Amino acid sequence: MAKRSDRAPARWRLPFLRWLDGVEAGWAVPLLVGCFVAIWTLYLAIAYAGGGLHPDTLEAWALGRHFAWGYHKHPPLSGWIAAGWTSIFPLSDWSLQLMAMANAGLALIFVDQIARQFVTGHKRILVLLLLMLTPIYQFHAQRFNANSVLLAAWPLATWCFLRAFETRAPLWAVAVGCTTALAMVGKYYSIFLVTSFALAALAHPARRAYFTSASPWISVVVGLAALSPHIYWLGTTGASTFTYALAHANGSVATSLGEARNFLLGLAAAMSMSVLFWVLVAGTRLKQFPSDFAAMSPGLRLLFYVAIGTIVLPILTSLAMGTDLPSLWALQGLFLFTILVVCGTSYPIERFYTVNLTVIVAGVGLAAVLIAAPIHAVYRNDRGYEEGRNLYAPAAGEATRAWRELTGVPLSAVSGDGSLAFATAFYGADHPPHAGPFEYVPTLGLPRRAPLERGWAALCFRDQELCTRWMEWASSRNGNVVRREFTVQATLWGRPGLTREVVVLMVRPGDTTPNSAADDFSASRRATE
Numbered sequence: 001m002a003k004r005s006d007r008a009p010a011r012w013r014l015p016f017l018r019w020l021d022g023v024e025a026g027w028a029v030p031l032l033v034g035c036f037v038a039i040w041t042l043y044l045a046i047a048y049a050g051g052g053l054h055p056d057t058l059e060a061w062a063l064g065r066h067f068a069w070g071y072h073k074h075p076p077l078s079g080w081i082a083a084g085w086t087s088i089f090p091l092s093d094w095s096l097q098l099m100a101m102a103n104a105g106l107a108l109i110f111v112d113q114i115a116r117q118f119v120t121g122h123k124r125i126l127v128l129l130l131l132m133l134t135p136i137y138q139f140h141a142q143r144f145n146a147n148s149v150l151l152a153a154w155p156l157a158t159w160c161f162l163r164a165f166e167t168r169a170p171l172w173a174v175a176v177g178c179t180t181a182l183a184m185v186g187k188y189y190s191i192f193l194v195t196s197f198a199l200a201a202l203a204h205p206a207r208r209a210y211f212t213s214a215s216p217w218i219s220v221v222v223g224l225a226a227l228s229p230h231i232y233w234l235g236t237t238g239a240s241t242f243t244y245a246l247a248h249a250n251g252s253v254a255t256s257l258g259e260a261r262n263f264l265l266g267l268a269a270a271m272s273m274s275v276l277f278w279v280l281v282a283g284t285r286l287k288q289f290p291s292d293f294a295a296m297s298p299g300l301r302l303l304f305y306v307a308i309g310t311i312v313l314p315i316l317t318s319l320a321m322g323t324d325l326p327s328l329w330a331l332q333g334l335f336l337f338t339i340l341v342v343c344g345t346s347y348p349i350e351r352f353y354t355v356n357l358t359v360i361v362a363g364v365g366l367a368a369v370l371i372a373a374p375i376h377a378v379y380r381n382d383r384g385y386e387e388g389r390n391l392y393a394p395a396a397g398e399a400t401r402a403w404r405e406l407t408g409v410p411l412s413a414v415s416g417d418g419s420l421a422f423a424t425a426f427y428g429a430d431h432p433p434h435a436g437p438f439e440y441v442p443t444l445g446l447p448r449r450a451p452l453e454r455g456w457a458a459l460c461f462r463d464q465e466l467c468t469r470w471m472e473w474a475s476s477r478n479g480n481v482v483r484r485e486f487t488v489q490a491t492l493w494g495r496p497g498l499t500r501e502v503v504v505l506m507v508r509p510g511d512t513t514p515n516s517a518a519d520d521f522s523a524s525r526r527a528t529e
Contacts, residue, residue, distance in 0.1 A: 002350035009352075016355040020122045029112050032128060032358075037098075037105040039365040040138045044097040046373035050492040051380050052389035056145035057096055058422035061086060062434040065425075069233035072240045074146040076230070077186040081149065091426070097142065103152050104141035108132075110155035111335045117162065118300060118343035122354040126281075127335075127342045129357040130274040133364070136331045146187040150332040153183040154193055158306065158336070161197050164215050165204070165302060173215040177222025185230055188241070189314075189329050194223075196309025203305045206298065252322060259325040260315045266327025267311070271334055277360070278341060281353045285345075292346050300344055307336035381490050381497035388461055388500055392423030394488040395459060395502045400428040402484050403457050406506055416458030416505070417467045424459060432457075455509035462501035471505045482506045 009017060022028035063071045064079030071079055082099065089095040108128050115127045131137060141148050157179035164172035180197070183190035201210055210216060234241070279286065296304065310333040318325040342349075384390055403411045410430040414421045425434045435456055458474065460467035462485065475481045484504045490497035 002352035005352040006350050013355050016358055017351060020125065020351055020354060023121050023124055029124065032125065033105045033108050036132060037101045039369060041098050041101045043368045043373050044142050045094050046369060047376040049377050050390055050490060051377065052392040052423065053093055053096055054143045055387050055389065055419040055422060056143050058426050060144055062422045062425045069229045070241055074187060074241060075185040077182065078144065078146050078149045100142050100144040103144065103148065104137040107151035107155055108137065110152060110159055113159045114155060114162065115339050115343060118297065122351050123342055123349060126349060126354050127338055129361050130278060130338050131335055132361045133273045133277060134270050136270060136334065140328060140331055147328055149186045150183060150190060153186045154332045155335055157183050157193065162299060162302065164219065165201060165210055166299065168210060168213040168215040170218055173218035174222050176219040178226055181223045181226035184227060192310055192313045195313055196306045199309050200302050200305030204302050256319045256322050259318050263315065263325045263327050267330060267334065270331060274338065277357060281349060285347050288347065292344050295346065296344055300340060303336060304340055307340060310336065377492055381492035381495065384490065384498045387419050390490040391488045391500050393427040395420060396424040396427035398486050398488060399424055399457055399459055399504045400430055402504055403506055406482055407455060407508055411457055412454040413456035415456060417460050417464055420459040453509065456507050458505040460503045462503055468503060471503060474505060480508055
């Protein structure tokens with residue numbers, strides 16, 4: 001049936017076939033990715049109308065407002081990107097939603113750069129369509145943070161590594177050093193990708209030619225040079241990012257085995273829809289897999305070694321150190337397996353299947369925009385989110401109004417619950433700097449007294465016990481504190497939603513917290529816990 005359709009296609013297929021003819025001409029892939037970004041940005045705008053941005057996205061923006069070579073939880077790439085984006089685009093929900101999806105679109109462009117080294121024509125499109133059927137480039141991508149920023153960084157670094165290994169050209173070697181450093185300042189989890197590059201090169205039959213050339217050593221020198229500002233920051237600030245990362249290393253062998261099992265199951269679940277459709281495409285030709293694997297080209301074999309490394313190395317590390325291992329940490333690497341499966345086939349794939357998958361991907365996107373997004377928005381308006389994100393904007397507005405009534409000056413610093421503080425910095429009219437929960441002020445690299453001397457406010461939801469306890473402690477440390485409580489309500493297209501109580505603590509300019517207060521509160525919190 002597929003062959004007959006390719007010989008005599010139905011009329012409705014003709015526009016799609018003309019589009020597939022444009023793959024090698026250079027316009028078909030950008031058109032596909034552009035439509036993908038537009039559709040899913042529209043989905044986010046509707047589904048989260050009145051819902052506010054995800055706390056991770058707000059955190060990336062808030063931290064990136066002051067340039068630094070590192071931040072207290074993660075390396076700085078996500079903050080840099082958010083700051084750069086909002087220096088050009090408006091400070092609004094749709095703008096940062098577009099940023100998140102543009103990052104996903106850029107990731108798909110880099111994936112295509114890898115795929116085109118092994119296949120031509122509509123097989124390149126097939127790789128992207130299978131990835132678009134996963135939840136990685138829409139739902140995972142919309143939480144712009146240290147994990148999702150790797151969606152683009154990993155395929156970019158992989159593409160440069162493949163080209164450097166093949167050509168051993170100095171420019172590609174420099175590109176490998178720069179892009180691997182970029183991945184590392186995205187998240188330290190990228191060490192598994194960098195290590196996989198090295199192990200894959202050692203395992204490849206052409207290892208002698210590569211390692212006796214200048215290429216790998218140029219990459220190492222350039223990579224270390226590019227990372228040196230961040231390494232210096234780590235050495236001079238107490239390496240708080242390492243401390244945060246090591247907080248995940250507290251398990252036993254039994255829990256690590258469970259983490260490894262769930263890690264693999266989560267990755268399999270993320271790829272399940274793509275696997276199902278690939279089985280339908282390949283059909284009985286799947287029996288050729290062993291022979292196709294044996295005949296894999298040298299470039300694909302190198303990619304295979306990298307792909308295996310990105311799965312095996314995290315598992316071995318988790319077992320050795322007892323670390324957590326959520327599958328979402330590795331989602332950015334699943335493109336490797338998709339490329340291997342599609343590009344490793346020795347048999348031709350009929351365009352019939354590519355057209356069908358295109359229609360399915362488009363149908364899923366349109367159904368998400370027209371059906372799922374409005375339902376999600378209405379549901380969340382009534383039920384809310386655990387982090388209270390659909391109350392961020394009204395809470396920020398009320399807190400700013402209360403501060404202005406009290407002091408008559410713009411709010412200069414905000415703290416309290418992390419998510420509410422980030423939200424107040426973003427949605428509040430004064431866009432105050434985020435001062436952080438005060439027990440973390442030293443690790444944030446901010447002045448300990450100067451911001452506080454201009455006054456500050458802190459926000460908590462009334463039902464957040466730890467935050468309200470901190471607020472009571474902070475009140476006892478300041479002489480002239482004003483505390484306000486108010487109720488905020490979510491709204492969606494004029495329709496009232498759920499309500500929640502917010503507590504605001506305001507310390508007027510000149511009323512500062514002593515330098516030792518952070519340590520005192522940390523000690524008191526440990527004692528009560």
